[in-house]
Amino acid sequence: MKKTFTINVDGHDHSVSSEPTMPLLYALRNQLGKKGPRFGCGLAQCGACTVIIDGTAVRSCVMPVVAVKGKVRTLDGLSADGEPHPVQQAFIEEEAGQCEYCIGGWIMTATALLEKNPKASDEEIRDGLAGLKCRCGTHMAILRAIRRAATEMAS
Amino acid sequence: MSGGHEMQTRNDEFTIARRDLLKGTAALIIAVSVPSIAFRGAEARTATRTLNPAQLDSWLAIAEDGGVTCYWGKMDMGQGVDTAVAQIVAEELDIDVDIVDVVAGDSALCVDQGGASGSSGVNRSGAAFRQAAAEARLVLFETAAEKLEVPIDKLAAADGVIRVNGNTSKSVSYAELVAERLFNAPITWNGRYGNSLTLEGRATPKDPKDYKVVGTSVRRKDIAGKILGTTEFLHDVKVPGMLHGRIVRPGAAGARVKHVDKASVADFPGVQVVVEEDFIGVVAPDEWDAIQAARKLKVEWDTSDIGFPTTSEELHDWIRGAEPGKSAVEDDIGDVDTAIADAARTLTVEYEWPFQSHARMAGAASLADVRDGEVVVWTDSQKPYDTGKGAKALLETPIGNRRRNKPRYSARSIWKPGPGSYGRSDAGDGAMDAVLLSEAIGAPVRVQWMRHEGHAWDPKGPASVITCRAGIDGDGTVTAYHFHTKGFSRSDQNSRENAPSEVLAGHLVGHASSPDWRMQTPAESYRFPNKRYSWDALAPLRIQASPLRTAHFRDPYGPEVHFASESFIDEMAFTTETDPLAFRLARVTDPRDADVLQAAADLAGWEPHATPRRRREANGNFVGQGIAYAQRNGSVNAVVAEVEVDPKTGRVWVRRMFVGADHGLIINPFTLDRTIEGNLLQATSRTLFEEVKFTREMVTTDDWVSYPILEAADAPLEIRIEKINRPELDPRGAGEPTTRVAPPAIANAFFDATGVRLRRVPFTPDRVKAALG
Numbered sequence: 001m002k003k004t005f006t007i008n009v010d011g012h013d014h015s016v017s018s019e020p021t022m023p024l025l026y027a028l029r030n031q032l033g034k035k036g037p038r039f040g041c042g043l044a045q046c047g048a049c050t051v052i053i054d055g056t057a058v059r060s061c062v063m064p065v066v067a068v069k070g071k072v073r074t075l076d077g078l079s080a081d082g083e084p085h086p087v088q089q090a091f092i093e094e095e096a097g098q099c100e101y102c103i104g105g106w107i108m109t110a111t112a113l114l115e116k117n118p119k120a121s122d123e124e125i126r127d128g129l130a131g132l133k134c135r136c137g138t139h140m141a142i143l144r145a146i147r148r149a150a151t152e153m154a155s
Numbered sequence: 156m157s158g159g160h161e162m163q164t165r166n167d168e169f170t171i172a173r174r175d176l177l178k179g180t181a182a183l184i185i186a187v188s189v190p191s192i193a194f195r196g197a198e199a200r201t202a203t204r205t206l207n208p209a210q211l212d213s214w215l216a217i218a219e220d221g222g223v224t225c226y227w228g229k230m231d232m233g234q235g236v237d238t239a240v241a242q243i244v245a246e247e248l249d250i251d252v253d254i255v256d257v258v259a260g261d262s263a264l265c266v267d268q269g270g271a272s273g274s275s276g277v278n279r280s281g282a283a284f285r286q287a288a289a290e291a292r293l294v295l296f297e298t299a300a301e302k303l304e305v306p307i308d309k310l311a312a313a314d315g316v317i318r319v320n321g322n323t324s325k326s327v328s329y330a331e332l333v334a335e336r337l338f339n340a341p342i343t344w345n346g347r348y349g350n351s352l353t354l355e356g357r358a359t360p361k362d363p364k365d366y367k368v369v370g371t372s373v374r375r376k377d378i379a380g381k382i383l384g385t386t387e388f389l390h391d392v393k394v395p396g397m398l399h400g401r402i403v404r405p406g407a408a409g410a411r412v413k414h415v416d417k418a419s420v421a422d423f424p425g426v427q428v429v430v431e432e433d434f435i436g437v438v439a440p441d442e443w444d445a446i447q448a449a450r451k452l453k454v455e456w457d458t459s460d461i462g463f464p465t466t467s468e469e470l471h472d473w474i475r476g477a478e479p480g481k482s483a484v485e486d487d488i489g490d491v492d493t494a495i496a497d498a499a500r501t502l503t504v505e506y507e508w509p510f511q512s513h514a515r516m517a518g519a520a521s522l523a524d525v526r527d528g529e530v531v532v533w534t535d536s537q538k539p540y541d542t543g544k545g546a547k548a549l550l551e552t553p554i555g556n557r558r559r560n561k562p563r564y565s566a567r568s569i570w571k572p573g574p575g576s577y578g579r580s581d582a583g584d585g586a587m588d589a590v591l592l593s594e595a596i597g598a599p600v601r602v603q604w605m606r607h608e609g610h611a612w613d614p615k616g617p618a619s620v621i622t623c624r625a626g627i628d629g630d631g632t633v634t635a636y637h638f639h640t641k642g643f644s645r646s647d648q649n650s651r652e653n654a655p656s657e658v659l660a661g662h663l664v665g666h667a668s669s670p671d672w673r674m675q676t677p678a679e680s681y682r683f684p685n686k687r688y689s690w691d692a693l694a695p696l697r698i699q700a701s702p703l704r705t706a707h708f709r710d711p712y713g714p715e716v717h718f719a720s721e722s723f724i725d726e727m728a729f730t731t732e733t734d735p736l737a738f739r740l741a742r743v744t745d746p747r748d749a750d751v752l753q754a755a756a757d758l759a760g761w762e763p764h765a766t767p768r769r770r771r772e773a774n775g776n777f778v779g780q781g782i783a784y785a786q787r788n789g790s791v792n793a794v795v796a797e798v799e800v801d802p803k804t805g806r807v808w809v810r811r812m813f814v815g816a817d818h819g820l821i822i823n824p825f826t827l828d829r830t831i832e833g834n835l836l837q838a839t840s841r842t843l844f845e846e847v848k849f850t851r852e853m854v855t856t857d858d859w860v861s862y863p864i865l866e867a868a869d870a871p872l873e874i875r876i877e878k879i880n881r882p883e884l885d886p887r888g889a890g891e892p893t894t895r896v897a898p899p900a901i902a903n904a905f906f907d908a909t910g911v912r913l914r915r916v917p918f919t920p921d922r923v924k925a926a927l928g
Contacts, residue, residue, distance in 0.1 A: 022443040030442055035391045036384035040517045040574070041606040042446075045859035048516055048574075075384040084383060091382045095374065095825070098233030098833055100381035101388065101516045101574035129867035133859060135516050136233060136575050137836030139870035141829055 007068050009034070010077025020066035025049045027065055028074060036075025036104040040133070047105035047132040057112040075104035078111065087111045090149035091142075098136035105132055110146045118154040122147070208266045208352065211294065211338040214287040215244070221315045221330040222254045228268030228352075229280045230260040230537060232576045234833070234890055235375040235826030239277045240284050242822055246368040247288035247360055248329070249312040257376070260539045260570030269349035271537035271576060272650070277822055277886045278789075283354045287342060290356035294340045298332045348540075363820060363882040370880070372825030377572075389535045389571035390603070392522050399442040400592040400602040401449035403435040404612060407852040408463065408702050410456040419453035428452065429595040433700065434663035436592045438600055446605070463696040463703065467848040471507045471915075474620045474641055479691035481672040489685030491626075494635035498626030502730050506623070506719035507915040508642075510847035511616040513708055514862055516574035518609025519585020523592070524599035525550065530564045530590060535573025536582035541651035543568030545583065546590045549655045554665040577837070579706035581613035583652025587660035611857040612659065614706030615847055617643040621719035623726075626685070631731040635685035638677060638720055640712075646671045647695045648706040662700035670695050670704075675712030677720035678786040680745040702854045703847070713787065713895035714838055718916060721783035721899030725906065734763035735903065736782055745786075747817050747881075751793040752784050754815030754877040759795035767910040776801050778810075781903025783896045789887035790818045794835065796900035800908050802927050805920030809839050809871050809901055817879040819887035824878060830889045832874050838897035840865035843918050 005016045007024075009032055016027040023042070028034040028051070037060050040048030044059040051060045054070035078085045084092065087110050097103040106129065113120060113128040120128065125146050134142065207213050216224045225244055231237040237257040245252035258264055268280045292312070299317040300307040303325050310317050317332075319325040343355040363369070380386035415435060417428045423444045429436040437452055439445040465473035495501055522533040523546065530550060534542045543566040553559045576582065581604060589602040604612070619642025626635035647670040648657050655661030656669040676688035696703050728738035736756050743749050755761075759780060770778045777800040784793035797811040812835055821827055844863045848856045856862035898916060906912050911926050 019443065026443050029390075034384075035386075035388065038388075038390060038517065038574075039603060041859060043606055043858055045606070046516065079383055088382050092379050095235075095378050095829060097378075097381070098829070099516070099572065099575035100233060100378075100386075101572075103382060104384060107382070126868045126870075132867065133516065133864060135514065135577075135837070135864065137833045137838075137840060137865065138829065139836055139865070139867050140832045140874055143867065143870060 005065050005068070007065070007072060008070070009072040010074055016065060018065050021064045024051070024060040024063045024065055024068055024072070028060060034074045034076045036078075038101060038104060040102065045131065045133070046102065047109060048102045050105040050108040052108055052112050055112060055116065057109045073108070075107060078107070085111060086152045087114065087146070087149040090145040090152060094141050094145035094148060096141040096145040097134070097138050102132070102134050106134070106142050110149065114146070114150050114153050118150055120150060125150070206264070206266060208344040209341055211287060211290055211340045211342045213266050214284065214342070215291050215338070217329050217333045219330050221250070221328060222256060223248065223250060224256045224258055225284060226265040227257050227259045227280065227284070228265045228270070228540070230271050230539070230570050231377065232271055232537065232890075234830045235823060236277055238373055238376045238826065239822040240281055241376060242368050242371070242373050243281050243285050244288040246366055247285055248292050248315070250315045252368055252373050254315070262540055262543050262566070262568045266352070267348040267540040268352050270539055270541065272350050278819070278888045279350050281822070281886060283352060285360045286354040286356055286358070289358035289360040290340070290342050291338060293356070293358035294338050295329055295332050299327050302327055302332070369822050371823070373823055375826060387571065389522070389533055389573045390517070390520055392533050392571060394522065394524065394599050397522065397599045397601055398438045398440055398596060399445040400436050400438045400589060400600040401445045402588050402602065402604065402608065403437060403449050403452050403454060404608060405454075405456050407456070407458055407461040408697055408854070409461040409700065410458050412454060413457045414455040416453035420448040420451055423448045427596055429592055431591065431595070432664045434591060434660055436588065436602075438592055438596050462852040463849060465696065466850055467509065467846065470509070470618055471620050474618065474693065477693050479641070480694040481692045482690065483674070484687060484689040485676045486686060486688040488683070488687070489635070491635045491637045491685045491687040494685040495624055495626035495637070498634055499629040500627040502625040502627065502726060504623055504723065504726060504914060506621045506722060508619050508621075508715040508718060509845075509916060510618045510703055511708065511841055511845045512610055512847050512856065512862055513577055513580040513613045514610055514864065515576070515580055515613070518604025518606060518613070519581035519588070520573065520601070520603045521582070521586035521589040522599060522601040523586065523589035525564070525590055525593040526597060528562050528564055530566045532566070532568045532586050532590060533571055534568055534582060534586045535571055535576065536586060536652065537576040538583065538651045539568040539570040541653035542583055542586045544653040545587060545655070545658060548653065549587055549590055549658070549661055550594060552655050552666070557665065577709035578711065579614055579648060579650040579652075579708075581609060583657075584613075584659040587652065587658040591660055591664070607857040610862050611854040612702050614648050614708070615703055616708035617645050617705040617712065617715065619643070619715050621716065623719060623723035625723070625727050625730075627731060633683060633727050633731060636683045636727070637687045638689070638723070640674055640676070640690040640716060642674070642693060642715070643695065643705050644670060644672050644674065644692045645705055645711040646673045646707060647701070647704040650707045659700055668698050668704070670698065675716045677716055679720070679743070679784070680748050680786070681724070681742040682744050683742070703849065709837065710787070710891040710894040713785070713891065714841060714898045717783065717785045717895040718842070718898035718902060721785065721896070722902045722912070722914065725781065725899070725903045726912065729766065732765045734765050736761055737763060739782070739784065745791070747791050748784060748786065750879055751791050751815030751817050752782070754879060755782065755784075755793040755795045755813050758813035758815070758875050758877050759797070761795060764907070767907045769908065769910050772799070775803070777908035779904045779906070779908025781900050781905070781907055783899035783903060785892070785895045787892035787895065789884070790889065790892040792816050792893045792896050794893065794896045794900045796897065796904040798901060798904040798908055800905060800923065802924070805923035805927075807843055807901070807905060807918050807923060808869065811871055812874045812897070812900070814874065814876040814893065815879065816876055816893065817881060818889045818892065819881045819884035821878060821880045822886050827878060827889055828876055831876055831893045834891065834893035835874060835897050836865060836870065838894040839901065842898040842901050842916055843869070846917050
């Protein structure tokens with residue numbers, strides 16, 4: 001049975017009509033027109049769907065709409081006033097990713113991590129990225145980009 | 156014919172009333188690059204004319220503001236190949252690369268250059284665009300000479316403006332010269348569509364020594380939009396009336412549909428169930444409804460003929476005992492059998508490689524609209540031209556008495572970026588699913604494979620057992636070398652989804668599969684007095700609709716074959732108490748091969764050693780270095796891997812990689828580095844983690860837990876690359892060649908570290924612990 005839910009995404013309240021158990025991902029993509037969170041597995045195993053809810057990286061493919069509390073940030077809303085987020089800027093400069101299908105997950109996870117702890121060590125960064133998948137094998141450039149972003153955000 | 160589309164299929168060529176086509180479907184134009192100029196290129200093509208490879212206008216357009224659009228019949232998978240094409244065009248035309256836009260892979264706008272294939276994006280399609288751009292420049296200069304009334308040799312161009320030498324008052328821009336937006340100039344082509352398409356003209360392209368844009372690190376044109384989340388991927392395409400489709404798969408390979416209880420999903424609003432023979436799909440307006448209905452649909456399966464004659468555990472023994480379907484000897488120098496029989500010592504070992512999954516970030520997706528005699532398919536397939544042809548063939552081809560008197564279709568395929576592509580993935584299969592559902596429903600249907608389909612039902616890289624034999628004489632010289640692959644063909648499914656026999660949906664509705672026999676032997680320049688390369692190809696474990704059907708997976712058979720061949724080169728070196736680098740350098744006959752070997756060794760600080768060193772860190776972990784090299788279609792690479800092996804956990808970590816890389820002429824050093832890194836890490840993942848497992852009924856590795864891949868914690872600390880530029884050669888392609896060198900380099904490093912040889916991929920912790928005792 002579909003119900004109406006109000007969720008706050010990228011700074012705006014939105015009305016979403018769905019079954020309570022529908023994962024947030026489908027609301028973001030099909031009802032709010034977001035492109036950043038992507039379907040990869042539907043099992044919280046790859047991270048392509050990652051959004052930030054109240055500062056924490058969350059897999060939107062398994063988060064039921066009814067359980068969404070707090071402010072949701074997506075890749076689409078990460079840049080402010082047309083200015084890329086420092087993490088996005090670093091990913092652009094390093095040309096991190098190849099096909100870029102997974103990249104939103106890495107960017108959102110890294111953003112949540114660095115906004116909490118911009119002085120994260122290399123080991124903390126690698127640990128914080130556990131579970132994220134990149135099939136193109138671009139981990140070297142992604143790690144360079146996150147280190148670059150960390151330097152920028154810590155300064 | 157419907158609406159404003161006047162589309163006739165004539166051989167492989169479309170004749171299109173372009174003004175109408177573009178007027179009606181402007182939103183479909185692909186913007187690969189900077190949004191502000193992306194649309195201009197499409198406008199520049201609104202004239203009504205043929206998409207004809209023999210016309211310059213089919214390749215390039217110049218807009219009123221001077222922006223140049225390339226209509227490219229390949230596509231980029233994130234390695235910056237479109238940017239490289241833009242660089243080549245900017246170079247020949249003497250314009251800023253920022254104003255060059257690349258429209259990719261729309262069968263209505265771009266000549267078929269074969270799609271992404273065999274690392275040929277830069278070398279083959281780049282060569283065609285170099286010629287097209289040089290020809291365009293010549294035509295522009297000739298027109299300018301007439302207009303300015305000066306001899307052509309008095310003209311020079313910069314930034315899209317042609318000036319008269321020594322006379323600053325006289326100039327004309329490219330944009331002004333093609334005011335009617337058409338070159339109206341012929342160009343000669345070789346009459347062959349696809350990878351082999353070449354262009355010739357009157358113009359001579361620039362001498363590479365004069366290059367200013369080619370060879371520089373221009374940034375990937377697509378990157379910002381994808382990082383900022385503004386680029387439209389295939390998955391974001393929505394059209395009016397679009398419905399969501401999901402496919403229902405059996406739990407056992409080969410299970411056939413006995414009965415479908417459509418009423419079991421009647422509760423879902425607007426749901427429709429499509430059944431044709433063994434193909435079952437569920438379609439609904441709401442995506443979540445479609446997902447749930449596909450899970451809930453009650454299907455009775457006929458399991459009288461299911462599964463495989465073996466399991467992943469017994470697979471390699473099964474391969475050893477199997478009767479080959481086809482055998483061949485590809486190289487045979489001297490008399491290997493006699494030399495081995497006469498040798499003082501012999502060395503015989505076997506190497507095993509499992510089936511591996513493409514396992515893209517998301518399973519197949521596609522949007523298809525089959526209505527009124529027209530099929531339009533949006534796809535991320537790297538062979539979109541074949542997706543369109545395949546859709547048409549699937550719709551029109553009778554199966555026995557079924558599917559007779561179906562309408563004829565015109566087909567258009569539109570490529571959009573998706574979750575990577577490393578060969579013949581599931582993309583073409585998903586597209587045909589969408590085509591069948593749209594045909595049945597009469598509305599546009601978007602299909603998304605779920606994770607279990609992407610892992611369990613996608614095409615696989617082939618499994619093999621490779622046997623290597625060497626004869627060694629009394630003074631330790633290798634006199635004979637025999638390399639023999641026995642395994643599954645690399646293409647049960649063609650690399651092009653252009654026929655119903657080549658796609659899963661085709662099999663499910665009743666078209667017979669037609670597996671091909673294709674194998675691979677090592678690509679190197681080693682000289683041995685007696686040397687033979689041979690193979691036995693096996694028929695598929697299951698012919699129809701098999702989740703183990705093989706198809707090209709990045710560097711088809713490259714990792715499998717070179718894991719064995721370059722491991723065995725090491726084994727021959729150590730058996731004859733020779734340093735593995737010295738052993739190779741003494742036998743390679745192509746100087747480019749020696750150069751990359753030396754470059755990788757120098758970067759790594761290679762120390763000669765004729766026995767494994769078994770070095771240990773303070774924490775007790777073993778550390779070692781190994782080297783490997785291979786050629787591929789004119790590229791050649793060597794890599795030294797440095798691995799750390801934890802004997803307690805069995806974890807193998809590739810800490811560093813040092814690469815000597817020769818890909819001919821370098822177009823873009825920055826993106827080349829990243830392309831090499833991607834090759835190495837994906838291949839490292841395949842070496843350490845990846846194995847498709849299956850029971851006698853079904854593939855059981857159907858998600859990222861059962862089929863793990865390399866993660867951030869497994870990434871090396873450092874990859875250093877020495878790129879050898881060869882301006883005297885063409886660019887030779889970099890999308891695959893460094894994939895094949897990583898597995899043997901890792902295996903050889905493991906041997907140096909531990910003194911133990913791993914001959915079965917993947918090097919999982921359990922196997923490592925077992926090997927180390």
